[in-house]
Amino acid sequence: MKAVRLYDALDLRVEDIERPGLPQAGYVTIDVRAAGICGSDLHNYRTGQWISRRPSTAGHEFCGRVSAVGEGVEGLAVGDLVTVDSRFYCGQCEACKSGRTNVCEHLGFVGEICDGGFAEKAELPARLVFKHDPSLDPAVAAMAEPLAVALHAVRRLNPPRGEAIILIGCGTIGGLCGLLLSHLHDGKLLFADLNGRRAEMVAGICTGSAVALDKSQARAALGDARLRYAVDATGSTKAIAQGIDLLDGGGAFALVGISHGKLDLDPNILVEREISLIGCHAFESELADAIALLPKLQPSLLQFSEVLNSLDEIPDAYRRLIDGRTNKLKTIIRIAD
Ligand SMILES: [Zn+2]
Ligand SMILES: [Zn+2]
Numbered sequence: 001m002k003a004v005r006l007y008d009a010l011d012l013r014v015e016d017i018e019r020p021g022l023p024q025a026g027y028v029t030i031d032v033r034a035a036g037i038c039g040s041d042l043h044n045y046r047t048g049q050w051i052s053r054r055p056s057t058a059g060h061e062f063c064g065r066v067s068a069v070g071e072g073v074e075g076l077a078v079g080d081l082v083t084v085d086s087r088f089y090c091g092q093c094e095a096c097k098s099g100r101t102n103v104c105e106h107l108g109f110v111g112e113i114c115d116g117g118f119a120e121k122a123e124l125p126a127r128l129v130f131k132h133d134p135s136l137d138p139a140v141a142a143m144a145e146p147l148a149v150a151l152h153a154v155r156r157l158n159p160p161r162g163e164a165i166i167l168i169g170c171g172t173i174g175g176l177c178g179l180l181l182s183h184l185h186d187g188k189l190l191f192a193d194l195n196g197r198r199a200e201m202v203a204g205i206c207t208g209s210a211v212a213l214d215k216s217q218a219r220a221a222l223g224d225a226r227l228r229y230a231v232d233a234t235g236s237t238k239a240i241a242q243g244i245d246l247l248d249g250g251g252a253f254a255l256v257g258i259s260h261g262k263l264d265l266d267p268n269i270l271v272e273r274e275i276s277l278i279g280c281h282a283f284e285s286e287l288a289d290a291i292a293l294l295p296k297l298q299p300s301l302l303q304f305s306e307v308l309n310s311l312d313e314i315p316d317a318y319r320r321l322i323d324g325r326t327n328k329l330k331t332i333i334r335i336a337d
Helices: 039-047 144-157 172-184 196-205 214-222 235-247 267-272 287-304 312-321
Strands: 002-009 013-017 028-039 060-068 081-085 123-124 129-131 164-167 189-192 229-231 254-256 275-279 304-306 329-333
Touching: 013 196, 013 312, 028 081, 028 312, 039 312, 060 123, 060 144, 081 144, 129 287, 129 329, 144 172, 144 229, 144 254, 144 287, 164 214, 172 189, 172 196, 172 287, 189 196, 196 287, 214 235, 229 235, 235 267, 254 267, 254 304, 287 304, 304 312, 312 329
Parallel strands: 164 189, 164 229, 229 254, 254 275, 304 329
Antiparallel strands: 002 013, 028 060, 028 123, 028 329, 060 081, 081 129
């Protein structure tokens, strides 16, 4: 079967490899229907930072059809349409036992710790596999995982009714946070991105306003309303510092981007304006809720994404995305029906 495997930093190959045999006990085999490219796939390709086995079939955002079921698996059958959890948590450590599977002491991710979804077939523990509405477009079902990441960040931010929120960074997670808030929240939404066209596009889909990270622009967009809540999905320390500066007192700032570098921060700003900084990592139990939201969000999610039709296109797509040559938020590869 065809698979796209990462051998080392900057060494990604499309290969013909042996199909997986019958799944081991507790595992299922999935015929992959669609898979999405994540910013963390690109980061790992560029830096090799999370490579723990060589080669590894990349991809942790995917959906498919169950084609074989191992011994002892309950609740899944051949033919089920499913989407997957990317978090390969241990289930045994203190964090897992207390329900905090996203900060598992041995946490790894599908595609790194085990083979992922950029292949015709994938084999995963049944506990990471969830059925979805069979009428969903596979390109949408493949977005359950990043939607769960966004849902976790939105729930951690927990803005009270009516509060305005600025979304900093209009990539996948920033855009999905905006989309969720446009359905689940009633306050005004502002969108900032270095790529102004992208901010306009996302603001259009999420019925918000595109602004620069600038107090006068934010004020002009909000009228009398105050800006107390923000989400950073860039990981840029400069954007985070500018975002903190924008906030009026008494709110919170959720950080969901992976940063490079250190923040030069005067903690008095947080104290005097009583701003909570909230770190958000992957998701806990939000995947089932994200899957339930997919049918309603399907039209917007399709507008957010571009769709490629072959695994062969992935290495070129990586290079194009790293160079920023896309106006879409998510690149999905259709693999089978
Ligand atoms: Zn991802
Ligand atoms: Zn654990």
